Amino acid sequence: MRSKNTIPSLIITLIAPLLILMLVSSTAFSVTSQRAVESIYVDISGYIKREPWMRPGGTVRVPMMGEANTLNPFTLTTSWEFMIIDLIYDTLVIVTPDLKFAGRLAKSWSVSPDGLTWTFRLYENAKWHDGYPVTADDVVYTFETLKKFANVTRFATLAPLIESIRAVDKYTVEIKLSKPYAPFLYMIASQVYIVPKHLWETFGIRTSSDMANFGNPVPIGSGPFVLAERKLQQYTKLVANPNYHLGRPLIDEIVFPVISNPEAMLLAFQKGEIDVMTWSIPYASIDKVKNIPNVVLHAVTELGARFMYFNCQRWPMSDVNFRKAVHHVIDLNYVAATIYQGYALPGAPGRLPPFLTPWYNNKIPDKETLYPFDLRKASELLDKIGFIDRDGDGWRDAPDGKRIKLIIYSPVYDPLRVRWGDILADNLKKIGVNVEHRPLEWTALVAQLKSGDWDMLIIGGLGSLDPDLLYDIFHSKGSWNMGRCTIPGLDELLEKQRFETDVTKRIELIHRIQEIIAENVPLLNAVHQQFVFAYRVDRFRGWVTGPVLSPDNWFSYMNLYSVELSKPPAEVVTTPPKTEIAPIFTPTTQPPTITTPLTLATSPVAGAERTWMTIIALLAVVVVAIVVVMLLRRGK
Amino acid sequence: MSLIRFLVRKITSRVLVFYLLLTLTFIIPRLMPGGAFAYLIENPNVTPEMREALIKAYGLDQPLYVQYYIFLRKLLLDGDLGVSYTYKRPVLDVILEALPWTLALVTTSIILSFSIGVPLGVWLAFNRASRTGVSVSGLLFIIRSIPGFWLGLLMLIIFGYYMGVAPLYGAYTYGVTYSNLYEWLADVISHMWLPILTLVLLILPFPTIYTRNAVVDVIEEDFVKTAKAKGLPETMVMLKHALRPASLPIVTLFALELGTSVGGALLIEIVFSLPGMGKLFYDSIYTSDYPLLLGIVIFVSAVTLALITTVEILYAIIDPRVRIR
Numbered sequence: 032m033r034s035k036n037t038i039p040s041l042i043i044t045l046i047a048p049l050l051i052l053m054l055v056s057s058t059a060f061s062v063t064s065q066r067a068v069e070s071i072y073v074d075i076s077g078y079i080k081r082e083p084w085m086r087p088g089g090t091v092r093v094p095m096m097g098e099a100n101t102l103n104p105f106t107l108t109t110s111w112e113f114m115i116i117d118l119i120y121d122t123l124v125i126v127t128p129d130l131k132f133a134g135r136l137a138k139s140w141s142v143s144p145d146g147l148t149w150t151f152r153l154y155e156n157a158k159w160h161d162g163y164p165v166t167a168d169d170v171v172y173t174f175e176t177l178k179k180f181a182n183v184t185r186f187a188t189l190a191p192l193i194e195s196i197r198a199v200d201k202y203t204v205e206i207k208l209s210k211p212y213a214p215f216l217y218m219i220a221s222q223v224y225i226v227p228k229h230l231w232e233t234f235g236i237r238t239s240s241d242m243a244n245f246g247n248p249v250p251i252g253s254g255p256f257v258l259a260e261r262k263l264q265q266y267t268k269l270v271a272n273p274n275y276h277l278g279r280p281l282i283d284e285i286v287f288p289v290i291s292n293p294e295a296m297l298l299a300f301q302k303g304e305i306d307v308m309t310w311s312i313p314y315a316s317i318d319k320v321k322n323i324p325n326v327v328l329h330a331v332t333e334l335g336a337r338f339m340y341f342n343c344q345r346w347p348m349s350d351v352n353f354r355k356a357v358h359h360v361i362d363l364n365y366v367a368a369t370i371y372q373g374y375a376l377p378g379a380p381g382r383l384p385p386f387l388t389p390w391y392n393n394k395i396p397d398k399e400t401l402y403p404f405d406l407r408k409a410s411e412l413l414d415k416i417g418f419i420d421r422d423g424d425g426w427r428d429a430p431d432g433k434r435i436k437l438i439i440y441s442p443v444y445d446p447l448r449v450r451w452g453d454i455l456a457d458n459l460k461k462i463g464v465n466v467e468h469r470p471l472e473w474t475a476l477v478a479q480l481k482s483g484d485w486d487m488l489i490i491g492g493l494g495s496l497d498p499d500l501l502y503d504i505f506h507s508k509g510s511w512n513m514g515r516c517t518i519p520g521l522d523e524l525l526e527k528q529r530f531e532t533d534v535t536k537r538i539e540l541i542h543r544i545q546e547i548i549a550e551n552v553p554l555l556n557a558v559h560q561q562f563v564f565a566y567r568v569d570r571f572r573g574w575v576t577g578p579v580l581s582p583d584n585w586f587s588y589m590n591l592y593s594v595e596l597s598k599p600p601a602e603v604v605t606t607p608p609k610t611e612i613a614p615i616f617t618p619t620t621q622p623p624t625i626t627t628p629l630t631l632a633t634s635p636v637a638g639a640e641r642t643w644m645t646i647i648a649l650l651a652v653v654v655v656a657i658v659v660v661m662l663l664r665r666g667k
Numbered sequence: 668m669s670l671i672r673f674l675v676r677k678i679t680s681r682v683l684v685f686y687l688l689l690t691l692t693f694i695i696p697r698l699m700p701g702g703a704f705a706y707l708i709e710n711p712n713v714t715p716e717m718r719e720a721l722i723k724a725y726g727l728d729q730p731l732y733v734q735y736y737i738f739l740r741k742l743l744l745d746g747d748l749g750v751s752y753t754y755k756r757p758v759l760d761v762i763l764e765a766l767p768w769t770l771a772l773v774t775t776s777i778i779l780s781f782s783i784g785v786p787l788g789v790w791l792a793f794n795r796a797s798r799t800g801v802s803v804s805g806l807l808f809i810i811r812s813i814p815g816f817w818l819g820l821l822m823l824i825i826f827g828y829y830m831g832v833a834p835l836y837g838a839y840t841y842g843v844t845y846s847n848l849y850e851w852l853a854d855v856i857s858h859m860w861l862p863i864l865t866l867v868l869l870i871l872p873f874p875t876i877y878t879r880n881a882v883v884d885v886i887e888e889d890f891v892k893t894a895k896a897k898g899l900p901e902t903m904v905m906l907k908h909a910l911r912p913a914s915l916p917i918v919t920l921f922a923l924e925l926g927t928s929v930g931g932a933l934l935i936e937i938v939f940s941l942p943g944m945g946k947l948f949y950d951s952i953y954t955s956d957y958p959l960l961l962g963i964v965i966f967v968s969a970v971t972l973a974l975i976t977t978v979e980i981l982y983a984i985i986d987p988r989v990r991i992r
Contacts, residue, residue, distance in 0.1 A: 090842060098950070100753040246755035263754075263764045264942035266841035286842035290835075290940045294820060298828045299835040649821070653809060660798075660805045 075125070075133040079278060079589050080573065084600060087271070089593030090284040091571055092305045093583055094296050098289060099267060102258070103247040104224035105177060105184040114309070115267055115287065117585055119160075120224035120252035123151055123170070124216060128577030128586055130496060132216060135277070136165060136225055136253065146211030147194075153202040157276040159227045160251045167198035172228035174206065180242040189218050211530060214497050227251055255280045255589060264289055281592040282571065301326075306571055309583050311562035314372040325569035329576045330561045332386065334494025336378050337448055339439070339455075339555040342486050343516035346429060347418050354552045355402055356412040357487075360458035362404035363397075366451045367558050374563065378556030381545025382505075383498060385559075386578070390498040392542040395549050398556075410462040418464075426465035436465045440479055441489035443470035451557060452489050480513055488513070491560070496579075498541045499529060505548060516553035570594055673983050681976050685969065692964045693738055738961075748965065749958035753950070758962035762944065768838060769943035772859065772935065773928045776866035781874045781921060783867070788878025789905045792886055795879070804879070811872035815865075815931060819938035822865045833861040836940035862939040869931055870924065877920055881913035915982065922978045926971025 095111045104116050123137040134140065137151040157165040174196045181190030192215070194207040208215065230251055236242050250258055255277070256269035267287040271280045288305070290296040297316060299305045301323055312320055312328070321328055339357075347353035363377035376385060380398050383391045395401075413419070417430035429435050437459075441452040449470045456468035471479060479485050493504060493511055502525045503509040507517040509525075521544065528540040566574045566582040572594055575586035727734070741747040748758035787803075794800035810818075827835045834840075839858050845851040885891060886909055894908040933945030944963060951959040 092842075094836075098753075101755060244750065244755050260842070262841075262942070263761065264946055265838065268842045284842065288837055288841045288940070289942075290837075291937050291946060292820075292836075292940055295823060295827075295835050295938065295940055298823065302828060302831070302835060304835055649813075653806070656805050656809055657802055660801050 073127060073131045073133050075135065075277060078127055078133060078575070078586055081278070081281075082599070084597055085281055085592045086596040087279065087281050087283065087592075088596045089282050089571060089591075090286055091282050091307075091588070091591055092286050092288060093307055094290040094299070094305045094309055095267075095287045096289075096291060096293065096296065096310055098264060099287075101246045102250040103242075103245050104226060104250075104252075105180060105186075106243060106245070107185075111287075114583060115258075115269070116224060116250070116252075117254075118256040118269055118285070118588060119250050119254045119258055120226065121157070121165075121254050122220055122222075122224055124220040125585065126217065126220050128575055128580050128584075130577070130579075132220060136170075147208050149206045149208070149215070150199070151204045151206070153204070154276045155202055157253050158274055159230075159253050160257050160272060161227075161230075163227065163229055165225065165227075165253050166201050167204045169228045170204045170225055171196050171198050172231065173223065173225045176226070176231070176236075177223065180236075180239055183239045183243045185222055189215075189222070214499060217497065225253065227253075255585075256285060259284070277589070280589050281573070281597075282588065285588060300565065300567070303567060303569065307566040307574075307582050307587075308564050309581070311564060314374050314563070317374075317563055320565060325567050326565055327568060327574070328563055328565045329582055330374070330563045331579055331581050332376065332384065332561045333492075333559055334384060334387065334496060334579060335492045336382070336384070336494070336559050337375075337489070337491040337557045338378065338493075339452075339487055339489045339557065340480075340485075340514045341516065341554060342483070342488075343514045343553065344483065345486060347413075347416065347435065348486060348514070349516075350416050350418075351551055352412045352416045353418065354555075356409040356462075357455065357459070357555060358398060358402035358552055359405050359409035359412070360462065361451065361455055361555075361557075362399065363557060364399055365404075366454070370447050370450050371558055371560060374561040375558040376561075378558050379545075380549035380552065380556065382501065382548055382554075382556050383541075383545060384494075387496070387498075389538050390541050392545040394542070395545055401549060402552075406458060406462055409458075413462065413464070420463055425463065427463045434465070436467070437486040439466060439468045439487045439489065440476055440485055441468065441470045442476050442491075443472055445491075447560075448489050448491065448557075455487075483515075489557075498544075501525060501541070501544055501548075502529060505544075505553060512553075514553065516551075518547060518551045518553055521547050521551075568594070670983060674980060677976060677979060677983075681972050685972055688968050689739070689742070689965060690735075692961045693735055742965070748962035751951075751959040751962075752956045753954050753959070754956075758958050761947065761959060762962055762966055765942055765944050765947045768941060769932050769936070769945060772862060772866065772941065772943060773925065773932050775859075776863050776870055777921065777924050777928060779863070780867045780870040781917075784871050784874030785878045785910070785917060787871075788875040789882050789910050791875065791879040792882035792909070793901070793905055795883060804876070807872040807875055810868055811876075813869075815869050815934040816938060818869065819862070819865050819935055822861055823938060826861055834858050838941050859941075862935050862941060865939075866928075866931060866935050869935075870928065873924065874917065874920060878910075878913065878917060881916060882909045885909055885912050915986070919975070919978055922974040923971070925974055926967060 093114070095114065097109060097111050099112045099115045100109070101107060101112060102116055102119070104120050107113055107116050121136045123135060124132050124140065125135040127133050134154075136153055136157055138154045140149060140151045142149050151170070153165060153167065153170070155164075159165060174193060177184055177186045178190045178193055181187050192208050192210065192212050194209045196204065196206045199205050234245065236245055248261075253276075255272050255275045257272050258267070259270045260266070260268040266289060269285045269287075271283055273279050290299060290305070293310055296305070296308065296310055297312060297320070300308050301320065303325075317328065320326060341348040341354050341357075343349045367373065367375040367377045377398060379385055379391070379395070380401055381392055381395050385391050385393070413427060418427045418435070420426060421428040421432050422434070424434075427435065439452055439456055441448050443449065449468075452468045452470065456466050459466045476488070476490070480488055480490065493500060500511075503511040505512060505516070505518065505521055506525045507515070507522055524540055524544050524547070528537050528544070531537040531540060562581070564581045564583075566587075568574070570593065571591045573587070573590035573592050574582050575584065575590055576582050580586075729737070738749075741749065746759075748762075750756065751758050751761050754761050791800050791804055795804075823833075823835060826833045834857070837858055839851065839854045843854075845854070882905075891904065891908050894904045899908075930945070932943060933949055935941070936943045936945040937949055944967070947959065948963045950956070951963060
């Protein structure tokens, strides 16, 4: 999603942020049992580092590819909007880089033993940017507003779960849920920004369309930064909030220039005109970027996956043997190692990524062991279900003699997914399946997906720290079960794990669910892709990153300090971390040679080389043209 | 009398063209993949209830002819271009905020390329047989066929990255405060010279080749020969006798370029991350922000039509031959 590949990527620049946000916002963290809960509550001060030699000052430059169209925290959709709103407004709690919970506006919180009543105690010194104190009334107002306008905001799932909310005293809020819900704390940590009641009451937001149309041009929040300037298509500038209740950020300003061209963003980063990459670096450029002094690369592996839906409402996708056959026609080790140049893990057959402990079931063999790349085996499986050529036209037909023509849709903006889509289609054709691969523009692809009129469809995303996401993807009524696949026995397990309070039992359930998924393969989980970001340490240090956290985040902006202004005592001087980044996936077995799908195995030319090649090509054309003109003249 | 009839005929036909244009701009986006409003309602994050609410809020549940009627009535009676889906602000405000940047970029580039291109074209016409003349024409045709996006990227990499003589993004240094206007202007120029140079290169072939051909047409005429025979200096012949009869169509080309160059500016604005109408137009397409998209198309075509009509009317007043045609 945050990957980019030359010019077609421009097309996605405006759409990709949506996807990122989708990934971010669907990331849910479990609060499964009381004991587990307490071990993951931590104090925020441990995440904000201050040394006596650090001096405030400096302007950090953070590029945005697109514009933050709205600063309304209830209706934000793109990651650019998120970047700015997250610094202006505060949530009650925040997920730390090491995936624990720390209080942000809430000094402390507790939950009743039945998991229904949550009590939050606010920081008494928190103030809105206009000087008014942040009180329980503001929190109550925020939750009432999100309940009222749930249909136009991002809270359609959360709102019905909130039974009631009331202010116990000036700084204490009590939220009652209608049923215990594991990812509750995660949801409010990632999504619910508290807004000032005294201002929002005056905005005249009465109907849903008022809310949808409200762009919040002058956002007054309680966060560490205050909006200073916003220039259409140019930049947004934030300045440090000197009265922030968790301490003033060390940097003075953040400027978010709009850099619409991903190539220009990378060039500007390499030259030091911006301090961080907010768009992932194309794999071909990584080698070039990692040798630049003062640049640190940071790879984030997606919790979701690049995957392909099967439409189980149609034959033959409804037959498990067909789905298994499709698994046999593609070598995922090859896909990860070659198409993704090693910056991806081959997709786990149980859907959860291998690093998601303890939920990931490591007893399930990988796809190449379970369903190895083998066209003959695939062909046999198709024969077995009666999917054979009956009219002698060279294509397989349905048992009733009907001709079958299948279409695989994929997103045209992502050449990597288009490439493995090609492999699938080519290999299926080799074993006699009449299939066409049709990459589509994003909005058209999503419209196609929603219409239900498709056979197989390649898409990506859907990651979560909480395995409850499996419910959404695989339950027969799950909101992301787009292929409407019903796997016997799966629904009840998915329902059961949801309210299972014993972590050990829940882990067992989740492991069993993954086994069932791996046996029935309702979707083809191709790869868990890595996105590579980078930041510079020559002007600012203190960047904070995490396994699923890119360098542009709240913790970074709270910790950054200017290198120029802050002179650490000699003993503290550390050399900036040396960039050590390598493809995470190296196949243990040699990539298949002859049996390999024949399509598109060339590795792209590195960025700089390509640039010089084009310059040389241009010069050559000019020279040739001049010579030809001269010769023609002489001939006369 | 004939002048009035000419005016009436011209203006009516232009108004009709404008009306057709309005209708087309209303219909075409609704045929785009994903359908109307795709950016908001086909967003996987959007719930069905939200989708319904949004469709209602934007009047997309109305039959097409009702939408069309509302669209025309608002536009023609109230001059209201609607509210941008993405910016949540009146379209006209958004356009007017972006307009100065494009205007600065486009007019500077056009004026520069015409003031280089026209003399160059005259020179090429007189030297059309010389080796340098042919080489220059050839070079112009080569530049003419380079895609703008690619040329821009190339300029950015060479001048911005390797030579380091131009910044890599933006119209000025974002986020700094200037002590006076001149400081700001100097900063803007230091940022804008490269995009302007690129756009000049892209536009230059048009006036040059056009002028060259127009002058070549008159160069063999008797009055030019007479002027030469009188012993007038070469430059005088070039400018006074040859360029003058060729200048009317060049003025038209100038007016036309002003309108169409917004398209050329689009690519430049994206490559160099500049604010402006082109960038706005591009964004509005990819976000399916119809009110904004339509607003820009209507705005640009209205301006272009007005410019052309004005130029034509001026012709008619200056040159009576035009009226008869």
